[in-house]
Amino acid sequence: MAAPSAAGLARRLRAWVPRLMQVRWSRYNPSYLEPEVNKELYQKPLEELTEEERAQMELKAVRPIKAAPPTLSSSVFRDPMISKFTNMMMKDGNKVLARSLMTQTLEAVKRKQLEKYHKAPENEKETIECNPYVIFHQALKNCQPIIGLSNITKGGKTYQVPVPLKDNRRRFLAMKWLITECRENKHRRTLMPEKLSQELLLAFKNEGPVIKKKHVLHKMAEANRAYAHFRWW
């Protein structure tokens, strides 16, 4: 009984190739489950689990689990947005360098804000935000465009048509603009953490070149309002 089912499972789990080749795809068989990193879930006693969680736990006993990527950790300090930003800053797969640049940037932001905090008079102390994570998230939120432009060809001519953007696309654009701005428009001798910390603080206050770029995009979309009906989705 065991031998045929084992062979069958092995056959099914070996190099599984989908019928339709996709652009971004995974070689894992669909029966593989994602690894669960949340510590609190395992510490909950059985009675408190909801129906889906109980079903999930039972499934884990029989299904194989995918290998956890190196960036996935159960650390309480893990922030997926910061990981994504670090990956975008990475060049040639040098994650060590990208991560150290990120930590230096956060430290630089914190130092600047703390210096201002300690020198400010008592009544202004509450207005100064010292948490680098809050500043990072708020700055990215401020840089996200609401509406984007897309090229649509109609009658031989290409028009720039205003188009709503998905959440993922907005986040990507904000991060991409921030990184390109820091890579290109800086003095040869300024280091990345220094420049990035400056840009993050400016974006936090809704100033700076990245916010300007977002406003320019919004204005172009507003100007091309007439072509909005070219969009068919």
Next chain:
Amino acid sequence: LDHGYGLPTAAKECLSSIASQDVPTPQMPRAVFHTSESDPAKHTEQHEGRHYNIPLEEVKAVFPHGLPYRFQQQIQTFNEACVMVRRPALELFAYLRSTNFAHPAVRYVIYGERGTGKTMTLCHVVHYCSRQGWLVLHIPDAHLWVKNCRELLQSSYKKERLDQPLQASVWLKNFKTSNERFLREIKTQRKYVWGKRESTEEGRPLGEVVEQGLARVRTASDAVGVVLREIKQQSPRGSFRLLVAVDGVNALWGRTTLRREDKSPVSPEELTLVHNLRKMVMNNWSGGAIVTTLSQTGSLFKPSSAYLPQELLGKEGFDALDPFVPVLVPNYSPREFESCYGYYLERKWLQHEKARTEDGKAELQFLSGSNPWQLDRLAGPL
């Protein structure tokens, strides 16, 4: 809950609602990690693990050089200089208090793994001695004298030796800032001729030799040699106590990365500064003490796992320093870790909301392994 990336804020709210150990720890009372006793002479075991405050003017006067770079940045950010009182420093104070100044100077070697606080212990000892009124000869990092030297001049005093004008003048400037009083009181004991038209007569204050070294940078290394020699000769008389504090003493007996113009390597004894410092670290004078630190971090041609005196000093250095008192600096004990953590919280250095919880503290302790340097690096971005 799958990846958490899709909706970061929503995921965070989800996690925080399942509160098991998410309760933020209440602020610990200041007395746990801070003491108001700012005189190192009065520090005892009851102050162990606590931070004491050094007034900023005193920091500028006593430490023109010598504090680690990260600590200097910390002073600037927090607007105060707080040093932790730890057991190796208290041990050294006990030894220094009971020294017999008629006997030859005892050598103390502070050693330990990377990042455990050897340089900070040395700075604590320097502060103690300067408060007691000793003359402090503090060499911040001997490794800087055996590498990265742009200008090597042939010494005019001895043909085979090499001078380092830049390093010598920088050190003289800092020495002047920290020991003004002694430079007026100590007088030279013989005439020194610097060139065709410059000389210092007998009986002139030592400050003039320092001025000469700063004004004529070519003679700076020889000026350093003269200063060291005069201080060493006059210390047995008992008018002042001398502390020789050298950080990274293993540089004096290792190898250098310097080369002459004909690309032949330079060994440390061919450098004037190193030659004179080696004489200073010998125990053939009395009236003071020699406190040194071993350091792998700036060292040349030594593996990064080496931290014991025999490994870092080599045979030559160990024989030269031979009867010495070793002082081990360990990682933070649990009490010291609590103190450091509480200090960071109080100064608002740990800003992450999870860093205030028990889970966060346990994670910091585990990741840093209670190593002070690692903890500092980890707490930086948090």
